[in-house]
Amino acid sequence: MSGLMKGKRGLVMGVANDHSIAWGIAKTLSEHGAELAFTYQGEAFGRRTRPLAESVGAKMLLPCDVEDIDSVDAVFETLKQEWGSIDFLVHAIGFSDKTELRGRYADTTRANFSRTMVISCFSFTEVTKRAAELMPEGGSIITLTYGGSTKVMPNYNVMGVAKAALESSVRYLAVDYGPKNIRVNAISAGPVRTLAGSGVSDARLMFNYQKRNAPLCRTASLEDIGGTGLYLLSNLSNGVTGEIHYVDAGYNIMSMPRLDELKV
Ligand code: NAD
DSSP states (O other): OOOTTTTOEEEEEOOOSTTSHHHHHHHHHHHTTOEEEEEESHHHHHHHHHHHHHHTTOOEEEEOOTTSHHHHHHHHHHHHHHHSOOSEEEEOOOOOOGGGSSSOGGGOOHHHHHHHHIIIIIHHHHHHHHHHTTOTTOEEEEEEEOGGGTSOOTTTHHHHHHHHHHHHHHHHHHHHHGGGTEEEEEEEEOOOOSHHHHTSTTHHHHHHHHHHHSTTSSOOOHHHHHHHHHHHHSGGGTTOOSOEEEESTTGGGOSSOOHHHHTO
8 A cells, every 4th residue: 555545535426336437446545545435326236335335444335316416415415524524536427328329329319318418427517516615625536438528439429428528527627626726637448347338339349349459459457447546536646637538558549440450
């Protein structure tokens, strides 16, 4: 343990199980001395999240569905009562109806567009605002995004549009909260086999394609993403805000498949 997060407390939102990106980040933060609180969405996820939270010594595990603003408020009220202040926040929440994560973006319905935007994008603004109120000395906030925001990825559809708005939110929030020494950044992770990831049609095909074509000839692991989470949430990145930091084994720099892939 480096002690990089010693004395720092924060909230992790978005652990569904031990494959979750949020869990990869939480584990790394805990290994470096952070004190953690977690939220979970609904009792079924709560049953899976509880032993994970306990394994890193977390005392607070709170229900929260970001579609229900009262449950969001209750989380931050509890943090205020229990801790008074926090140093960091991890937002790793995304959702879209999987029947629309296939085929054409053009066929997205109004209802699912709105729901996807509220859960996957606007919830970040809502929790950032509440977290910032608990950061009188400054702090660091991250969210999770995907390269389907800037380039078209098959089947990612409305999630790509939501991630584009999320990334823009990161920049606006970085300016809003910069004067309070609160930094706001995003990790743009490469494909990871998670519940949310498997909701996108042909996820396995995309995973294997990126694995073959990324400069590092692999995809990013939970440990890779956890390490970047540690960097962005610790003082190591004190001069960094408003950034979209890719952790994708380099895939985003490619303009075409690797030559060895084309020759297969
Ligand atoms: P996951 O399924 O483990 O996590 C998604 C989380 O979102 C779950 O904990 C779920 O409970 C939560 N969530 C969904 N709707 C919610 C709501 N209404 N209220 C509260 N929580 C809600 O999958 P993951 O891949 O770890 O996803 C975490 C984040 O990482 C998401 O934003 C996702 O878009 C992003 N991401 C994933 C990948 C990937 O390939 N898996 C790549 C880049 C970015």
